[in-house]
Every structure is written in structure tokens, then in C-alpha cells.
């Protein structure tokens with residue numbers, strides 16, 4: 001007689017086990033991904049499984065109703081007290097009697113896949129560095145004179161095969177009272193070391209901790225700080241929030257902040273404490289929004305450009321302001337929240353900062369590489385992350401190049417006369433009729449176009465307040481297509497364009513999109529100055545991309561990915577009409593949303609991804625735009641709309 005056969009789905013792993021073997025034990029021996037926090041004590045319910053009965057022609061087995069043991073007292077108690085979904089059993093309590101097929105539902109898998117929103121995106125596999133373990137520690141006695149920490153260490157070694165426990169003094173301080181309060185049963189949160197087998201004690205709770213475990217993925221930009229609060233067990237984003245970077249008061253762009261640090265003794269430290277305060281406030285706000293205690297945030301991952309990186313760390317960024325743009329360190333950083341004064345988080349919380357690629361190409365670019373994986377692309381892909389600084393990557397399986405280009409904040413609606421951030425009331429889409437030169441537009445918060453019935457009533461709530469980044473890109477491109485703007489970027493007069501919407505403004509002209517000023521409302525126009533700001537921004541972006549193409553020796557790319565907090569909202573056609581991106585078939589332009597933020601989320605949820613990106617950045621070729629004479633040449637050519645020399649054959653179609 002054979003031992004009963006146990007088949008696990010969806011993995012398909014199978015093996016024979018003696019009658020009476022717990023399903024959790026069988027899963028462990030076969031390497032099936034079945035979670036457990038309590039180590040089989042029947043209290044955490046993480047090991048839930050669904051037994052299947054009946055005929056399985058695919059697996060060649062028939063499963064009888066009595067293939068598993070009856071409910072034992074532990075399992076029954078759990079079910080009575082806490083309930084179990086229909087058909088579910090606790091894998092640590094149910095034992096094998098006969099051949100059986102066992103399904104492991106996604107909630108019971110540690111390495112479950114988290115689906116990402118973008119259609120083309122790969123899922124994130126959960127493999128967090130921080131995990132919970134329930135452990136029973138031996139009580140001290142007069143004959144066994146070891147310390148409480150030493151007994152915790154041996155318990156972890158025996159019950160979880162975890163060795164090499166590191167305990168920092170501030171966590172050690174909690175150890176004795178918690179062990180006694182939990183009557184020698186505690187839950188510990190351990191953070192696995194990156195290069196070795198060590199585990200660091202992050203937090204300890206009496207008994208079974210059921211309050212959850214959370215992490216923050218933070219995209220620390222020069223203009224905006226955006227954070228996602230993630231459940232480190234399910235991988236779900238449970239809240240997202242953003243605040244303005246308070247360093248703006250020291251300078252709008254990176255170089256002005258570096259100069260502030262150079263001109264003002266202690267200026268770097270002022271900026272360091274400003275940004276750390278903002279992160280603490282953001283962490284508290286986002287925890288409140290998600291209705292959790294910020295004490296439960298046990299990890300945070302940061303992505304940022306090199307200047308933000310240094311200022312976050314409290315390092316004077318002066319070297320980044322001058323050639324050869326040396327970073328204090330380009331490597332990834334593994335720190336404690338206390339090292340960065342992030343006291344809103346749990347005091348034991350761990351911090352991971354992605355590696356930088358080079359002096360001008362930061363951890364944000366590394367995060368984009370992690371999210372979009374240009375190095376795994378079969379065709380040549382250009383990834384542009386549009387922000388105050390553009391992060392640009394070009395590559396395929398053979399080689400990846402990267403640079404960063406100072407576009408300025410125009411694409412975010414700043415430095416634009418009617419510009420504003422993307423918020424309700426902002427014009428985000430616009431079309432201009434090439435014959436009548438009349439505009440129609442849509443504002444955020446309203447589904448209707450401005451020339452349709454009901455629009456006026458609909459927008460009465462939000463009002464029409466300005467024009468956001470994607471709106472200004474469309475406006476300029478539409479003005480060019482309607483002949484209101486010439487290739488050099490000059491707005492024509494009413495006589496030249498045949499529309500009264502072009503009105504004089506000083507010695508130049510402006511185009512009026514919306515004018516409610518007679519009713520005391522806003523007057524929204526595109527001025528010659530706005531056109532110039534967009535020309536500068538798009539030229540910087542395009543010149544960066546062209547420089548990478550030169551380095552790679554190509555004159556076209558196969559596809560383009562637009563990323564960035566608002567990259568997802570840019571219309572590919574308008575971006576190309578403007579000459580922001582090189583010529584490519586329009587259906588080969590996709591958007592990736594906030595790729596840097598997604599990269600941070602991947603590194604938060606998957607510890608192996610950290611090792612992966614640390615390796616990847618060493619293979620990326622860095623191109624420094626600031627010292628490259630061809631950058632200037634490309635920049636000047638790109639000032640024309642779409643370009644003075646480069647052809648755009650796909651625009652003709």
C-alpha cells in the first residue's frame with residue numbers, strides 16, 4: 001500500500017505522505033508557498049487551504065470526502081471563535097488520510113502576485129523583507145542563567161530556523177516587558193538582511209499580533225513628495241497621498257537648492273530638516289487616512305534624484321553642483337528610521353533607498369528601470385519620466401543607457417501664466433478647430449467637453465481655474481496644428497491667423513482659450529512666454545533622448561513609454577506634434593503612470609528586486625548631458641516645433 005498522495009494547486013506540486021501528516025508540513029516539504037505566522041499552532045489562520053473532493057481526471061485521482069482528518073479541537077475552536085470561510089480548513093491542523101487535492105488560495109500564499117494597473121505591466125511578486133513570526137520563548141529559571149534575548153534567539157532558531165538575530169538597543173528595551181506581558185508567547189517582526197542570513201528585530205508584540213504590517217513607498221521629487229501606503233502582507237496599496245516639497249521655498253529647481261546650500265552656511269541642514277518634517281507629516285496623514293497607527297509602518301523605501309537623496313541623508317549637495325558631479329555614495333542604502341529622524345514611523349522601522357545611477361541620474365531613474373525593465377525589452381524602447389527633471393532611459397536586452405535632463409517645472413503647469421497643478425477645475429484636454437480656430441476643452445472633474453450642453457452647469461461646482469501640464473502640452477500642439485503658431489513658436493496676430501482670439505499682449509500675442517472676465521471669472525490664455533517655457537522644457541527632454549540615441553548609434557526607436565506623475569495623461573499625438581519625443585508610430589507610445597513610484601513599491605514588496613536593481617544599475621551606461629556639446633546642438637534644433645532638422649514622418653499620417 002502506498003502512502004496517500006497530496007496534490008497542491010495552483011502549483012501542481014505533489015508528493016506522498018504518511019497518514020496523519022499535517023497539510024502545512026506536506027506543503028513545507030514540497031516547497032509549496034503556504035503562509036504561517038504562528039508556526040502551526042492554530043491561531044494565526046494564515047495557513048488556510050481549500051480541499052477539493054471528487055474526480056480529478058487531470059491528476060488521475062479520486063478524492064473521497066473523508067480524505068482529510070475530522071476537525072480537531074484547535075481548529076474547531078478557531079472556527080467557532082473567529083469563523084472560517086465555507087470550505088476552508090486550517091492547513092496546520094487538517095491531516096492527510098487519503099489521496100487529496102488541496103488548493104492554496106492567494107491570501108494564504110506569501111509570494112502572491114499583486115496585479116498592477118497598467119495593462120502592459122508585470123505583476124509584483126510579494127517577497128517582503130519584513131515578516132511576522134509568532135514564537136514561544138522558554139521562561140528563565142535559576143538553573144538556566146541565559147538572557148531573555150538569548151532565549152528568544154534559540155526559540156527562533158528551533159521554531160523557525162532563523163539564526164543570526166540582530167537586536168538594536170531601542171528594541172531590546174521593549175523585550176522584557178513584552179515577553180512577560182505575552183506570557184512568553186510573542187510575535188516578532190523581523191527584517192531580513194540584504195546580503196546575508198541575518199534578521200533584525202524590528203518590533204515585538206505580546207501574543208499574536210493581528211494589527212497588520214505596513215510599509216511606505218515614497219517618491220521624493222523636487223516639487224512633490226508622493227507616498228503609497230502598502231499592506232506588506234497582501235501587497236495592496238491602501239492609501240496614497242502627496243504633499244508639496246517644502247524645500248521649494250529654498251529654490252524651485254535642483255540647482256537653485258544646491259546654490260542655496262552653497263551660499264548659506266547651514267542651508268543644507270535647513271533643507272534636510274524641512275524635508276524630513278514633511279515626510280513625517282505625510283506618514284501621519286496617510287496612516288490616519290488608512291485608519292492605522294503609524295507605529296505599524298515598519299519599512300519605507302525612497303526613490304529620489306541625487307540632490308534630494310543627499311538632502312534627505314543630511315549630506316551637503318555641493319559636489320553635485322559642479323563637474324564631475326561626484327555622489328557621496330551611489331550605492332543602495334539600508335538604514336533605520338532613526339538615522340533619518342523619521343519619528344512618525346515605528347522606531348525600529350527600516351529604510352531602503354534605491355541606488356543612484358550617476359551624479360545626475362538618481363535613484364528615481366533606477367526605480368523607473370526597475371518598474372519598466374528596458375533591459376528586458378526585445379525592441380528598442382525609450383522611457384521618459386516627465387517631471388521637473390526628466391529621467392530618460394533607452395535600451396533593450398543588449399544595453400541600457402540613461403541620462404537626466406533639466407526640463408524645469410513647465411510640464412507640471414508651473415511657470416505658465418494660467419498654469420496650475422492637475423486638480424479639479426484645470427483644463428486637461430483641448431482641441432482647436434483648424435478652420436474656425438475655436439477651442440473646445442475639458443476640465444478635470446467634469447466629463448463633458450466645453451461645447452456640449454450641460455458643461456456650464458457641471459463646471460459651476462469646480463469652476464474653470466487654469467490649465468495643467470497635460471493641458472498646456474495639448475494647447476501648444478493644437479495651436480501649431482491650427483496654424484496659430486508658426487514652426488519657430490511665434491503666436492500670430494489676429495490678422496495673420498484670422499481669429500480675434502489672438503490678441504496683442506505687449507509686443508507679442510496671446511491666444512485666449514476661455515474668457516469669463518466680464519463676469520468676474522478667469523481669463524485663461526496661452527502667452528508667448530508660455531510657449532517659450534514649453535519650448536525650453538520640450539527641447540531639454542528631446543535633446544536628452546537624442547543624445548542617448550546618438551550614443552546608441554540609432555536614428556529612431558521602436559517604442560516610447562511616457563511615465564511620470566502626470567506622464568500617463570499626456571496624449572501621445574500632442575507630445576509628438578510638439579516634438580517632445582522622437583518620431584515613432586503613434587500606437588507604439590504607451591503610458592506607464594508614475595513609474596518611479598511603482599519602482600519604489602516593487603522594492604518595498606519584493607526584497608529580491610532590491611538585489612536586482614542594485615545589479616542592474618551597475619550595467620547602465622550613464623550619459624552626462626551637462627558636459628556633452630551635442631546636447632546643446634540637439635537642444636537648439638528641438639526649439640522648433642516639432643524640430644528644425646529631425647524628420648517626423650509619422651506626423652504626416
Ligand code: FES
Pocket residue numbers: 024035036037038039040041042043044045046047048090091092093
Ligand atoms: Fe497559524 Fe495554521 S499556521 S493557524
